[in-house]
Amino acid sequence: MLRAAEEIAKVLGEDAVCYDADVLEHHGHSEWSTSNSPGRAVAVVYPKSTEDVSAIARICHGRSVPMVPFGAGSSVEGNFSQPHSGICVDFSYMDKIVAFHPDDMDVVVQPGVNWVNLNNHIASSGLFAPMDPSPTATVGGMVSTNCSGTNAFRYGTMKDWVLNLTVVLADGTVIKTRRRPRKTSAGYNLTALFVGAEGTLGMVTEATLKLAPLPQDTSVAVVPFPSIHAAAAAATTLIRSGIQLAALEIMDDQQMAILNAHGSPTVRKRHWAEQPTLFLKFGGTPDSIAADTARVAALLTPSNSTTPDPPALHIARTKEEAADLWAARKESLFTMTSIRPPAHEMWSTDVAVPISRLAEIIAWSKAECSALGIFASVVGHVGDGNFHVAMTYDTRDAAQKEAVGKCVKRMMEKALEMEGTVSGEHGIGIGKKGCLVDELGEEAIAVMRRVKRAVDPRGVMNPGKVFH
Template sequence: MLRAAQEIAGVLGEDAVTYDADVLEHHGHSDWSTSNSPGRAVAVVYPRSTEDVSAIARICNRRNVPMVPFGAGSSVEGNFSQPHSGICIDFAHMDKIIAFHPDDMDVVVQPGVNWVDLNSHIASSGLFAPMDPSPTATVGGMVSTNCSGTNAFRYGTMKDWVLNLTVVLADGTVIKTRRRPRKTSAGYNLTSLFVGAEGTLGIVTEVTLKLAPIPEDTDVAVAAFPTIRAAAAAAAALIRSGIPLAALEIMDERQMAILNANGSPAVRSRRWAEQPTLFIKFSGTTDAVRSDAARATSLLQQQQPHSIGDEGERSGRKGSNVGNGAVLHFARTKQEEHDLWAARKESLFAMTSMRPPGYAIWSTDVAVPISRLADMVDWSKAECGRLGLFASVVGHVGDGNFHVAMLYDPRDGEQAAAIARCVRRMMDRALEMDGTVSGEHAIGIGKKECLRDELGDQTIGVMRALKRAVDPKWVMNPGKVFD
């Protein structure tokens, strides 16, 4: 492995390779991740082009050295951990927008491009990339985990926005999965094969993304409910109504209490009702937003939620009344709209800020069919509550996906084992409901056995055959997805 790193330095330059212990630790362990391995890479290398990555692959493949791609380090299932050591490939220097085609509504980028920076760069064109994962996420990692986020209810997941990929295979071969048109029926769908593969089949070095028009108008509403089941049931009713919401999120009463205690000043400027709460985003033309908001208000009044915000407050959309017994609080200004949605986006960061010293977060997610959403959320909340530890539910209920986060002391073997059993029961319950063990975090090293339960040995066998076909030496991010 060290000889491979030295050979890479000879090709890319000494400044493209580091053996610094702190850098290796940063690239091998994550406080965000539920799964970390004790192993560390022997070196981190920094390519600047597809040609550099191809050279790295040729060297590592010839020497049977594992290659582990690294994007922003924000994944949570140990996706970039190094259980077999090897060479970690960091794409921090491959952060260029290669080509922007506004008339075709697409953009070609390197994998190290941050999605927030990308949208800022192209905003003047009236277009944007609609995925909305962690604000730190980069496009390469988003492709590798088939990310989604709060906008998935309206726009789908990453697989729906990738037109083509340039991929370096294990032996250094460079392929492009297809050309740039929005539709094609030419050959196998290799693009989708690599999206969500977590770097186990090849290393993505260029991505062509479809873009969407920035909506003319948006609005945000929030509503609190007496129970988590009531909130989840209301979410399911909104989904089935056909109202074209931009996003539909849920946060339980513990998350709302955290916002009151640890939110940013803008979020804490209001006193949040500490009850299970739906966050609803509308987007489209101004008339469409107004119409959709009125329909949602009517539907949620039938669900009988409580109002949210200051006690006794009943606010209409941007200050206009929506009738007696209105159940939603709508943002009255664009700043308030931003602040309301910030409460949802800050949830994980606000929770981590309250961790006792030495404590860790175990975060996991599942997704189930919409008809089982209320049952699954309610069951998970009750199951986590039996642990006697901090546990909270938050997630993208618009597409049946939600997260559970639990704080625990990893030095306490009994606590860690109890949480592991709880998470496993949650996975089993989701599968009983014909759901999935991973809605958006991928598999990594944390959910390999759960994937076997979901898909079975025969399906995993097909995946292994594909893996052997393109990576016969098993050097591409080994130890992830399946063994």
């Protein structure tokens, strides 16, 4: 492995290879994740071009040395951990916007481009890349985990926004999966094969992303409910109505209580009802937003309602208020993390189920956590049947950690019983390999494994991830 690193330094230059222990540690361990591995890469290398990446692959492939691609380090299932050591390939210096085609509504970017920067850069064109994972995330990682976020309800997931990928395969071969049409039925969908493959089939060195027109205007509304079931039922009504909301999120009573107690000053301008709450985002023209808002209000409070106390839909009155309301949703994970007691960590997981089952699994998960006596809260992309549970546990208490792990496992099993998935948006990494077998069965995993062997026969691309 060290010889491979030395050889890479000869081709890319000494500056492109780093052996610093702190750097290796930063690239091999995540504070955000409970799925870490004790393994560390022997070096971090910094390519600047597809050719550099191809050279790295040829060298590592020749020596059967593992390569682990690294983006922003914000993934949470150990997706970039290095259980088999090897060379960590950091795409920080491949952060260029290669070509912007506003008339075609697409943009060609290197994998190190951060999506927030990208959207700021192109905002004046009236276009944007709609996926909104962690604000630190970069395109390479977004592609490789098939990320999503709150915009997924309206815009789908990352797989729906990638027109083509340039990929360096394990042996250094460079392929481009598609050209640049918005639609094609030409041959196998290799783009989709690499999206969500977590870097186990090759390294993405360029991506062409479809862009969407920015809505002329947006607005936000919040509405509390007496129970998770009532909130989920209302969400189903809204989804079935065909009203095209820009986002439809849920936060549970615990999360709402945290807003009041620990939210940022912006968020604490308002006193929040400590009840399960739906967060709705509207997008369109001012007229269409007004019409959508009125339809939502009517659906939530039917004129023939016999409910004594109909849910109170609060619609932002100003742009500023809309931003403040949405901030409450966006800050939730950071707030949770910042209020951890000393020596406590957060176990964050995500599953997705058919939407009619969401209320049931959220309620069940909350009861499970409650029985454990740990602090846990739920935020969810209710419009997609996808939710996150964050559980705080004492790292000094091995029994508690084990109990939390078992609780997460039961949550996966419950999601599968409901024909759901063990990972709505975080991927499998090293953390959920066993659950993936439970989800799809050995035969389907065998097909994945055959594809893996066909594309990477030496098993050098991000080994140990997705499946055993």
